[in-house]
Amino acid sequence: MAIDLRVLRNFVAVASSGSISRAAEVQYVAQPSLSQQMKRLEEDLGAPLFERHARGVVLTHSGERFLTHAVDILKRMDAACEDIRTMNSTPEGVVAIGMPLSIAKFLAVPVVQEVLERWPKVHLQFMEVGSASVPDDVLKGRLDIGLTFGMESDARLRFQHMLDEELVFYARPATLEAVLGPGGAQVKALKLEDLQAFPVILPTVGHSLRKRIDEYLDQEGVIFRVIAEVNTPPRLLELVQHGVGCTILSMASVDHAVLGERLRAVKITAPTMRRSVYSCKLATMPMTLAVASVQELMCATVERLTASGAWPCAYPEEG
Known part of the structure; x- marks a missing residue:
């Protein structure tokens, strides 16, 4: 059984767009022809690749597996052609x-x-x-x-x-004063275990940053008082700036213009946290x-x- 590369490209287009009509436009193929192409491909493979619905198509389990192979084959062919074409x-x-x-x-x-x-x-x-x-x-x-x-x-x-990026503790000056007492807003560094005293807002479970934070907490036997979970840094910082709680983010995630009167960045020590x-x-x-x-x-x-x-x-x- 030989499958034309053109058919593979058309299959990937259908899979990516979720629609035979949209894929036909992108690939400059007549929709009836493309539909027949996909049916013949399924017959050749002996397995359904799509579930067809009124609003489009969805890949079956077989379709998902075949998509991985199709993309790999096409990329290898493109790489081989470009490798020869761009020699020297x-x-x-x-x-x-x-x-x-x-x-x-x-x-x-x-x-x-x-x-x-x-x-x-x-x-x-x-x-x-x-x-x-x-x-x-x-x-x-x-x-x-x-x-x-x-x-x-x-x-x-x-x-x-x-x-590696260092992770930093963010809190409002008033929150630092409330937990640490007078002068708390001027603190430059806190141990990880010290953060247990603060109300903390973290990314949702499963988020890459949450996974990294949880690794440190498990390693050090530290338990945070998590009052809420939010999965985007801008919303986390917005909540911290409004005094709802504190959070941990990389310096790269924060616009330094917001640091100052409304937000403090405190280094975490013992251990230093990185991702x-x-x-x-x-x-x-x-x-x-x-x-x-x-x-x-x-x-x-x-x-x-x-x-x-x-x-x-x-x-x-x-x-």
Whole structure:
């Protein structure tokens, strides 16, 4: 059984859009022809790939598995073609990178600017995505490189350590005074166990930052008085600024303009709390020259920003 690469690309388009009609427009294929193509593909594979509904299509379990293979095959073919085409040449082609907002705020401008200046034939797609979605986005071909706050035990993925970020305790000056007494608002550092006295608002269970905080709490035998859970840093900070409670975030997550009368950043000691940032890419497929060049540029940019202090409380080496 031979399956045309064109059919694979059309299948991926249908799976991504959730609609045969939308995929037909994107792929410049007549809708009846595309519908027949998908039916023949299911017949050839001997398994239903889609559940068809009035509002579109949804992948079956078999469809999900076949999508992973299809994306891998297409990316390998594209990489092989580009590898030969760009031998002894300059990088070119599409490169999709994604990362959480707190990382993008440091990397978006320098990376996009330098890619445009150095490699005009590279079409960079820069996306802000949640850390938890990065591995899946890489596996499904939506991203060539993703930055995430955790590693997964998946042989299909390769993670590389980029940097460590220090986690900091945030509270209103009035809250620090209320818990610690007169002069509390001037405190520069607190032990992790000292934070048990404060009302704390944390990200929801399952959030990458919450997982890291819970690891430290379990390790040190510390129990926080968690009064609420909120899964976005802007809302966490908003609640802290209104005196509802306190929280723990990286310095990168906070606009330094808000520090002062309404918000204090307090260093956490015994132990110092950190979280790691990793790059994530497919382990089973060689990178194109364009993807490899962009990854190298991101690594160099991270080193420069951490060394200069432009990325606050961030360190290029684990520890």
